[in-house]
Amino acid sequence: MKTLIIEIIEPKRLGELVTVSREFCEKPDIVAVGAGQIPGSFAKAYQVEDTVASNLVSDLASLILKEGYEIVLLSASTLGSGIAAPLSIKLSAPVVSEVIGIKPELVVERPLYGGKAVATYKLKKMPAVLTIRRKYFESADLQGFTEPTLLGPGGKKVELIAETEEKAEGIPLEDAEVIVSGGRGVGSAENFSMLQNMADFFNGAVGASRGAVDEGWVPPTQQVGQTGKIVAPSVYFAVGISGASQHLAGIANAKCVVAINKDEDANIFKRARFGVVSDYKKIVPVLIETLKEEA
Amino acid sequence: MHIVVLAKVVPDYEVPAADFELANNRAHERYKRMMGLYDENAIESGVQLKEKYSASLTILSYGGKDDIPVLRKAVAMGGEKLSLVVGDSDDPNVIAANLKMAIDKLEDVDLILAGQQSADMDRGVVHGMLAEMLEFAFIPQIAKIDREDGQWKVIQNTESGSRELKFGGNAVLSITSVPENVPRIPTVKSIFAAKKKPVNELAEIEGNTMPIDEVSVDIPQIESVCEFIPAEDDIAEAAKILLRKLREERYI
Numbered sequence A: 001m002k003t004l005i006i007e008i009i010e011p012k013r014l015g016e017l018v019t020v021s022r023e024f025c026e027k028p029d030i031v032a033v034g035a036g037q038i039p040g041s042f043a044k045a046y047q048v049e050d051t052v053a054s055n056l057v058s059d060l061a062s063l064i065l066k067e068g069y070e071i072v073l074l075s076a077s078t079l080g081s082g083i084a085a086p087l088s089i090k091l092s093a094p095v096v097s098e099v100i101g102i103k104p105e106l107v108v109e110r111p112l113y114g115g116k117a118v119a120t121y122k123l124k125k126m127p128a129v130l131t132i133r134r135k136y137f138e139s140a141d142l143q144g145f146t147e148p149t150l151l152g153p154g155g156k157k158v159e160l161i162a163e164t165e166e167k168a169e170g171i172p173l174e175d176a177e178v179i180v181s182g183g184r185g186v187g188s189a190e191n192f193s194m195l196q197n198m199a200d201f202f203n204g205a206v207g208a209s210r211g212a213v214d215e216g217w218v219p220p221t222q223q224v225g226q227t228g229k230i231v232a233p234s235v236y237f238a239v240g241i242s243g244a245s246q247h248l249a250g251i252a253n254a255k256c257v258v259a260i261n262k263d264e265d266a267n268i269f270k271r272a273r274f275g276v277v278s279d280y281k282k283i284v285p286v287l288i289e290t291l292k293e294e295a
Numbered sequence B: 001m002h003i004v005v006l007a008k009v010v011p012d013y014e015v016p017a018a019d020f021e022l023a024n025n026r027a028h029e030r031y032k033r034m035m036g037l038y039d040e041n042a043i044e045s046g047v048q049l050k051e052k053y054s055a056s057l058t059i060l061s062y063g064g065k066d067d068i069p070v071l072r073k074a075v076a077m078g079g080e081k082l083s084l085v086v087g088d089s090d091d092p093n094v095i096a097a098n099l100k101m102a103i104d105k106l107e108d109v110d111l112i113l114a115g116q117q118s119a120d121m122d123r124g125v126v127h128g129m130l131a132e133m134l135e136f137a138f139i140p141q142i143a144k145i146d147r148e149d150g151q152w153k154v155i156q157n158t159e160s161g162s163r164e165l166k167f168g169g170n171a172v173l174s175i176t177s178v179p180e181n182v183p184r185i186p187t188v189k190s191i192f193a194a195k196k197k198p199v200n201e202l203a204e205i206e207g208n209t210m211p212i213d214e215v216s217v218d219i220p221q222i223e224s225v226c227e228f229i230p231a232e233d234d235i236a237e238a239a240k241i242l243l244r245k246l247r248e249e250r251y252i
């Protein structure tokens, strides 16, 4: 099947989509969004400098119709969600978002009800547009580079004025082998420094629930869950987090979850491998002390 | 300035997995009905724009009449008018087409706000479809909205930070959650006032359904057996045991 990947130039994200594309074809084509060289070997590559989704939809629709693409793959990201639904209307195509599984014969799976259920769909028409949830597919190794043809420039409706990178200290959340995540139970922004302290001993990163982000204790880029980062560390410490299904959706592939919560009935204990029923203010400093002694 | 906020009433999104059951591939009807969480962020953002720019604010929903009492919460937060297209489809194309029909009737809409994702379908596509049907721009994950020199200036949250974007025309914005748009709790007075507001009910139109078949809906089992580490008596011992076990099983 003729498959097109649309993605910003970021090797891990691209690699995941390449893995997914192999379910449909041997070698996909790509529209690479943004500046830079395109890593990996694609049958045909296009590049567009503009990174604002709504400016791209028209040109992408024309390209897909002209070249007869049957499957269009994006990641479930800010860019992907900005493009996928409008594009589906332009193409009269089905769109399935947040795909977490792909089966033969054009059958795809996606979550429902905050991840408490999984729905299975069969695509009945081509082209079809899919956005793929991050971290559910291995990222393929991308060898070499592909020379692109330039696409656009299209009609600019929305102008990008400035872009700010949120700089977290140390290792990025998605790459960390150990994550210490805090929720509303942590109580304040200051108390998060205790979690950072603990994460440092593991060369890990600090994450948060939506509860902690809504309180303003942690920036949104550190939110873990259905609408935050999807992570798959070796150990995930959930501190003062109740374990709502939407939070668990972000740690489905974490190998070992350690729950620290003072409520023994908290839902997080249903997902945890190890549990400590305690006020985190008691156990976390002791954990840090023990790690210090061992270091 | 006329702002429309799209709001959807859903089954309780905080029901834990262990208590969650399906009937006919949808959440069992015994769960409490409530406004979607991101939809509440969108309503809050709309109310703030109303207060800042003296805009008028319409709440628009597609769904069942039984949910009107829940929708009135949006009115109590500061919405002025409430429109409901009466229908029961889950198909995003059908929902978007019906919302478009209602928007066309309102005529003078400048900006449409919606939640980033509904709290039942986990999908985030209806608003983008509606935008394209209306030929409006669609911009997802908006954290802040301002009006400057006849243009909209918005902050969009991305995976790595944020972007500042500017545009002149009409748009559909999906709203993400930030501390600044945590929904306000309506006053008792406004709750009572909202009960008296008329609801503009619209009959559903037939929209094209999306060309996919729903094959099945299943509840995956979470199978984790939690090993509790006793921490009541000796917290230092508990910390040591935990770290030892993590090492023994080679997690760290």
Ligand SMILES: Cc1cc2nc3c(=O)[nH]c(=O)nc-3n(C[C@H](O)[C@H](O)[C@H](O)COP(=O)(O)OP(=O)(O)OC[C@H]3O[C@@H](n4cnc5c(N)ncnc54)[C@H](O)[C@@H]3O)c2cc1C
Pocket: A114, A182, A183, A184, A185, A186, A208, A209, A210, A211, A212, A223, A224, A225, A226, A227, A228, A229, A239, A240, A241, A242, A243, A244, A245, A246, A247, A250, A260, A261, A262, A263, A266, A278, A279, A280, A281, B013, B014, B036, B037, B038, B117, B118, B119
């Ligand atoms: C569409 C949608 C998408 C969502 N996406 C996400 C998402 O991506 N990520 C996300 O996290 N949520 C998401 N949510 C929100 C989610 O439903 C929950 O509201 C949220 O995860 C709750 O955060 P919390 O566990 O920190 O807070 P709470 O539910 O308030 O839990 C706090 C916990 O801390 C414990 N606690 C309190 N004090 C202490 C102490 N001193 N020591 C130890 N424990 C203590 C309490 O026992 C409690 O269990 C989403 C919701 C919807 C509807």
